[in-house]
Amino acid sequence: MKLLGKLLVSAAFLAITVPAVATQTDSELRKEAAEFFEVIPSVIPAIKDNAITHAKIELGKKLFFEPRLSKSGFISCNSCHNVGMGGGDNLETSVGHGWQTGPRNAPTVLNAVFNTAQFWDGRAADLKEQAKGPIQAGVEMASTPERVIATLKSMPRYVEDFKVAFPGEEDPVTFDNVAKAIEAFEATLVTPAARFDQFLEGNDKILTTEEKQGLSLFMEKGCTTCHNGVNFGGNGYFPFGMVEKPDASILPENDPGRYTVTKTEDEKYVFRASPLRNVALTAPYFHSGKVWELESAVRVMGTAQLGVTLEDNEVKAITAFLKTLTGEQPRIEYPILPISTATTPKPELMIPPPPAPEKAPAKK
Amino acid sequence: MKLLGKLLVSAAFLAITVPAVATQTDSELRKEAAEFFEVIPSVIPAIKDNAITHAKIELGKKLFFEPRLSKSGFISCNSCHNVGMGGGDNLETSVGHGWQTGPRNAPTVLNAVFNTAQFWDGRAADLKEQAKGPIQAGVEMASTPERVIATLKSMPRYVEDFKVAFPGEEDPVTFDNVAKAIEAFEATLVTPAARFDQFLEGNDKILTTEEKQGLSLFMEKGCTTCHNGVNFGGNGYFPFGMVEKPDASILPENDPGRYTVTKTEDEKYVFRASPLRNVALTAPYFHSGKVWELESAVRVMGTAQLGVTLEDNEVKAITAFLKTLTGEQPRIEYPILPISTATTPKPELMIPPPPAPEKAPAKK
Numbered sequence: 270m271k272l273l274g275k276l277l278v279s280a281a282f283l284a285i286t287v288p289a290v291a292t293q294t295d296s297e298l299r300k301e302a303a304e305f306f307e308v309i310p311s312v313i314p315a316i317k318d319n320a321i322t323h324a325k326i327e328l329g330k331k332l333f334f335e336p337r338l339s340k341s342g343f344i345s346c347n348s349c350h351n352v353g354m355g356g357g358d359n360l361e362t363s364v365g366h367g368w369q370t371g372p373r374n375a376p377t378v379l380n381a382v383f384n385t386a387q388f389w390d391g392r393a394a395d396l397k398e399q400a401k402g403p404i405q406a407g408v409e410m411a412s413t414p415e416r417v418i419a420t421l422k423s424m425p426r427y428v429e430d431f432k433v434a435f436p437g438e439e440d441p442v443t444f445d446n447v448a449k450a451i452e453a454f455e456a457t458l459v460t461p462a463a464r465f466d467q468f469l470e471g472n473d474k475i476l477t478t479e480e481k482q483g484l485s486l487f488m489e490k491g492c493t494t495c496h497n498g499v500n501f502g503g504n505g506y507f508p509f510g511m512v513e514k515p516d517a518s519i520l521p522e523n524d525p526g527r528y529t530v531t532k533t534e535d536e537k538y539v540f541r542a543s544p545l546r547n548v549a550l551t552a553p554y555f556h557s558g559k560v561w562e563l564e565s566a567v568r569v570m571g572t573a574q575l576g577v578t579l580e581d582n583e584v585k586a587i588t589a590f591l592k593t594l595t596g597e598q599p600r601i602e603y604p605i606l607p608i609s610t611a612t613t614p615k616p617e618l619m620i621p622p623p624p625a626p627e628k629a630p631a632k633k
Numbered sequence: 634m635k636l637l638g639k640l641l642v643s644a645a646f647l648a649i650t651v652p653a654v655a656t657q658t659d660s661e662l663r664k665e666a667a668e669f670f671e672v673i674p675s676v677i678p679a680i681k682d683n684a685i686t687h688a689k690i691e692l693g694k695k696l697f698f699e700p701r702l703s704k705s706g707f708i709s710c711n712s713c714h715n716v717g718m719g720g721g722d723n724l725e726t727s728v729g730h731g732w733q734t735g736p737r738n739a740p741t742v743l744n745a746v747f748n749t750a751q752f753w754d755g756r757a758a759d760l761k762e763q764a765k766g767p768i769q770a771g772v773e774m775a776s777t778p779e780r781v782i783a784t785l786k787s788m789p790r791y792v793e794d795f796k797v798a799f800p801g802e803e804d805p806v807t808f809d810n811v812a813k814a815i816e817a818f819e820a821t822l823v824t825p826a827a828r829f830d831q832f833l834e835g836n837d838k839i840l841t842t843e844e845k846q847g848l849s850l851f852m853e854k855g856c857t858t859c860h861n862g863v864n865f866g867g868n869g870y871f872p873f874g875m876v877e878k879p880d881a882s883i884l885p886e887n888d889p890g891r892y893t894v895t896k897t898e899d900e901k902y903v904f905r906a907s908p909l910r911n912v913a914l915t916a917p918y919f920h921s922g923k924v925w926e927l928e929s930a931v932r933v934m935g936t937a938q939l940g941v942t943l944e945d946n947e948v949k950a951i952t953a954f955l956k957t958l959t960g961e962q963p964r965i966e967y968p969i970l971p972i973s974t975a976t977t978p979k980p981e982l983m984i985p986p987p988p989a990p991e992k993a994p995a996k997k
Binding site: 334336337341342343348351352353354355358359360361364367368370549550552561562598599600601602603604605606608609611615616618620 | 698700701705706707712715716717718719722723724725728731732734913914916925926962964965966967968969970972973975979980982984
């Protein structure tokens with residue numbers, strides 16, 4: 270009886286999934302995929318209110334790798350958004366000033382320029398707004414705009430770089446321009462030519478049968494409700510646990526997500542859908558960073574968001590497909606940073622007292 | 634009377650220093666300098682017991698930037714030996730695991746391959762021996778050889794890289810080979826074509842009159858007793874405070890230097906003479922990292938090592954000369970690191986209890 274049940278389930282499974290692949294030609298699959306997804310551009314996209322120039326990109330690269338933007342002089346943007354590690358840090362939550370850990374996993378900086386909004390709760394409209402957050406967050410870089418400006422103005426080379434990057438401005442070394450330069454550099458961190466993109470562009474042979482099956486399942490199961498567009502996410506807000514709330518270890522109760530931004534009751538535990546490009550490089554997963562295996566993350570998404578228990582081979586196929594979203598990683602020459610001078614603020618390593626209970630720590 | 638005194642002092646100073654420059658032609662100055670110093674090679678030097686190959690350099694570069702060599706997964710060699718900041722971290726003493734600070738300033742990795750021995754107390758014979766220290770030091774990366782090997786073996790890409798870098802070895806992923814690969818990469822971190830080198834090679838115009846005066850003073854005052862050779866130091870041991878012990882804030886009593894290595898009474902407060910190439914980039918100075926201004930460091934050296942109070946214009950000229958030791962900084966493409974797998978040891982951020990009093994913390 271039990272065996273019969275299993276056989277029936279298997280038959281039912283075959284009835285649902287195998288035909289999808291068997292009956293769908295590559296060009297049909299491509300056509301369907303093109304309704305949900307876009308090929309990632311290999312050119313630097315235009316940015317609102319921030320003309321991208323080479324001078325700005327080069328300055329932004331220095332700032333991105335600049336530990337003196339932090340109070341300690343030890344932590345740079347790249348410490349947690351490591352360009353050699355998929356644009357994240359492969360930690361549950363990042364290490365910041367005084368070895369404090371933040372409440373949310375560091376999202377990848379790669380292709381972040383294509384997200385509709387930044388941070389897990391979308392509280393920053395764009396990368397220039399985002400860049401200002403971690404620099405000032407007490408549990409991250411713990412600096413202030415004043416300290417950042419004093420630091421940069423103390424180094425003639427930086428002052429010159431800002432003049433060239435922001436021509437015509439009387440006093441170009443501003444916190445706004447720091448953010449704009451970082452945004453300009455980050456806009457270059459796109460990862461084109463993922464195998465999926467090559468498939469979408471017409472190369473039938475670039476994906477295996479299992480990967481194509483995974484793509485087909487990803488669309489049929491409804492993953493595309495939240496994960497679509499050029500970044501496979503990053504463009505909408507959804508409750509984590511749309512159908513069934515995941516375990517508290519994955520969805521900690523003390524982080525109500527977008528509710529902290531909007532204070533709207535029905536946005537409790539709502540988060541920005543994670544962009545899935547390069548997802549194979551960005552473990553651990555979810556805002557809590559509690560899930561290390563991509564397979565497990567797929568499974569959790571099945572139960573929590575879709576209300577289905579995905580079969581092992583479905584999980585395997587979807588995971589195989591997700592791995593085709595790894596694009597060409599950025600090639601970056603390590604910047605040579607300007608030299609500190611007598612007036613450069615000295616590093617301050619001292620660990621601040623824990624934040625008062627009514628003030629929540631800064632969130633990613 | 635006071636003014637007359639000042640004038641007399643000035644006259645005396647002129648009598649001592651100006652003639653040295655006035656009477657010495659550029660070629661005489663060059664000839665004298667060539668007795669003490671060598672032009673830095675722009676090729677990768679040969680290394681004892683470690684044939685340098687491109688495969689080894691590329692692997693070593695990944696390892697140098699690899700935070701997963703640390704227990705936390707957050708600290709890499711480059712965290713404290715930042716290739717964009719003169720090969721150091723511009724901190725008094727480095728930040729390590731659990732935000733602990735080490736007892737000594739991080740020496741630059743640039744041109745370190747030319748030092749006779751490594752660390753402030755010369756306790757490592759070469760870079761491959763040195764590389765093993767910080768990885769294991771509790772206040773630095775806090776890892777173990779076992780953890781490092783388990784980490785690297787968990788990533789097929791690293792296993793492949795070791796196979797290629799160490800051909801013919803049955804089990805190439807070893808802690809010794811980790812150190813050898815890092816040494817191979819570090820051997821590429823040479824900074825050729827400093828203005829001083831160009832002067833030594835025959836370009837009279839590359840140094841200003843003040844810089845030449847500084848070079849002349851550097852030799853006449855006796856700085857060359859300790860700072861000579863290709864690296865202007867890094868090749869001998871001398872007491873810090875040869876003539877007069879500096880202030881305890883600069884020479885803390887609890888760090889007896891090379892004595893901790895040799896246990897020889899007369900090596901108390903003996904340190905390896907700092908290599909001075911790129912010294913303008915590597916503030917703060919001395920093993921304690923307590924002196925931020927190069928001018929101040931020169932002054933301290935005058936009283937502590939030479940027993941002379943250098944005049945202001947002598948300090949200025951010597952400092953100007955030292956700045957000509959800044960060479961071309963390395964151009965390094967940021968390495969793309971292999972992806973963690975299910976068997977990669979997870980980051981451990983927990984801060985260990987303070988070390989037992991009888992066991993001193995690891996020193997640079």
